[in-house]
Amino acid sequence: MFNTKYYQLGTAPSVIRKLFAYGLEQAKIVGEENVYDYSLGNPSIPSPAKVNQSIHKIVDDVEPLKLHGYSMAPGFDDARAAVAESLSRRFDMDLNAGNLFFTCGAAPAFVAVCKALAALDNSEIIAIAPFFPEYRVFVEESGAIFKVAPADKENFQIDIDGVSAILSSRTQAVIINSPNNPSGAVYTEETLRELAGLLRAKSKEYGHQIYIISDEPYRELVYGDARVPFVPHIYENSIICYSFSKSLSIPGERIGYVCIPDRCADAQALYAAVAGASRAIGHVCSPTLMQRVIQECADEMPDLEAYDQNRRLIYSALTKMGYECVRPDGAFYMFVKAPNGDANRFSEKAMKDFNLLVVPGEGFGCPDYFRLSYCVDHEMIKRSLPAFQAMIDAYK
Ligand code: PLP
Numbered sequence: 001m002f003n004t005k006y007y008q009l010g011t012a013p014s015v016i017r018k019l020f021a022y023g024l025e026q027a028k029i030v031g032e033e034n035v036y037d038y039s040l041g042n043p044s045i046p047s048p049a050k051v052n053q054s055i056h057k058i059v060d061d062v063e064p065l066k067l068h069g070y071s072m073a074p075g076f077d078d079a080r081a082a083v084a085e086s087l088s089r090r091f092d093m094d095l096n097a098g099n100l101f102f103t104c105g106a107a108p109a110f111v112a113v114c115k116a117l118a119a120l121d122n123s124e125i126i127a128i129a130p131f132f133p134e135y136r137v138f139v140e141e142s143g144a145i146f147k148v149a150p151a152d153k154e155n156f157q158i159d160i161d162g163v164s165a166i167l168s169s170r171t172q173a174v175i176i177n178s179p180n181n182p183s184g185a186v187y188t189e190e191t192l193r194e195l196a197g198l199l200r201a202k203s204k205e206y207g208h209q210i211y212i213i214s215d216e217p218y219r220e221l222v223y224g225d226a227r228v229p230f231v232p233h234i235y236e237n238s239i240i241c242y243s244f245s246k247s248l249s250i251p252g253e254r255i256g257y258v259c260i261p262d263r264c265a266d267a268q269a270l271y272a273a274v275a276g277a278s279r280a281i282g283h284v285c286s287p288t289l290m291q292r293v294i295q296e297c298a299d300e301m302p303d304l305e306a307y308d309q310n311r312r313l314i315y316s317a318l319t320k321m322g323y324e325c326v327r328p329d330g331a332f333y334m335f336v337k338a339p340n341g342d343a344n345r346f347s348e349k350a351m352k353d354f355n356l357l358v359v360p361g362e363g364f365g366c367p368d369y370f371r372l373s374y375c376v377d378h379e380m381i382k383r384s385l386p387a388f389q390a391m392i393d394a395y396k
Pocket of ligand 1: 106132181245251255
């Protein structure tokens with residue numbers, strides 16, 4: 001006997017995995033250079049030099065038993081203090097180690113926060129389309145009901161009326177993710193202020209706080225004039241889930257944190273609930289070598305030039321061909337409207353006819369769009385352009 005819910009989750013087909021596996025197989029047949037894989041969000045720029053230097057230094061300098069030992073569940077005090085100090089300086093906050101709980105990346109941070117917030121049997125947590133598909137799994141695992149606010153397809157900001165229409169007295173939290181996966185949109189300060197106003201009014205009406213869960217693995221990946229507002233400045237009841245996976249190109253090292261600023265309602269109790277929820281999902285501590293690396297590298301920033309070149313090339317080439325998309329200002333994704341509105345069919349045809357691998361938007365809450373991850377080799381983008389052209393021509 002085993003749990004059928006988890007069996008289904010473990011065997012449910014993943015479109016991204018299917019595309020990636022297809023690409024690997026096709027590469028053996030037609031050659032790697034003839035497969036155009038835009039499926040995965042794996043960083044394609046090297047980590048800042050200080051990351052590897054710190055790893056070497058720490059491995060060489062720290063006593064072996066201390067190096068590989070456990071830390072307390074929230075992480076080393078001095079490592080958390082270093083991150084708190086960096087955030088406080090950069091974002092004009094007053095954070096300390098006690099506001100931070102290190103996790104094994106943003107995903108477990110997010111799961112712990114959802115579990116901590118799912119206070120009632122029928123608690124609701126709202127995501128805004130388009131959204132990271134794993135949110136559905138994580139929210140439902142917490143016992144809460146997952147609700148989706150419709151996309152603002154004009155510019156992939158937030159459809160405030162759409163959020164308002166699905167808020168209820170059972171709403172515990174609204175998830176925001178900016179810069180956004182899959183659209184690359186960066187929510188403006190104005191958008192966030194409107195959302196904050198709505199949530200304040202509704203919190204008052206319902207007599208309990210509605211939190212924002214701000215999932216920010218792409219906070220440092222922003223281009224041109226776009227700026228990522230620091231959400232706790234705009235809405236006091238904001239909880240941050242952060243990851244160093246994308247900003248330092250270390251997704252396999254599994255390090256991130258939950259940040260609950262003091263200004264957040266019931267901050268201390270919430271922190272304790274996050275600690276308890278983490279304990280319940282088997283968190284012992286996040287990798288201690290990585291905690292020490294982060295302590296040294298809290299201020300390190302990615303060199304975004306390569307992503308930015310990819311972004312400019314793919315956006316200008318595709319829009320010239322006639323594809324419709326909102327210019328991405330952050331992350332390393334672009335969300336493109338399928339020419340006939342059916343992204344499943346577009347993705348299938350692109351894969352079969354051209355070895356062009358794009359992710360259909362159904363799982364992101366927008367079935368008429370497909371996602372491109374442009375964290376790829378620049379030359380691959382150039383080689384793939386005739387395939388995009390042939391695809392749009394096929395629909396004319
Ligand atoms: N949230 C979003 C929006 C993501 O895109 C990802 C990963 O791609 C995650 C969370 C999970 O990140 P991590 O690798 O830190 O668990």
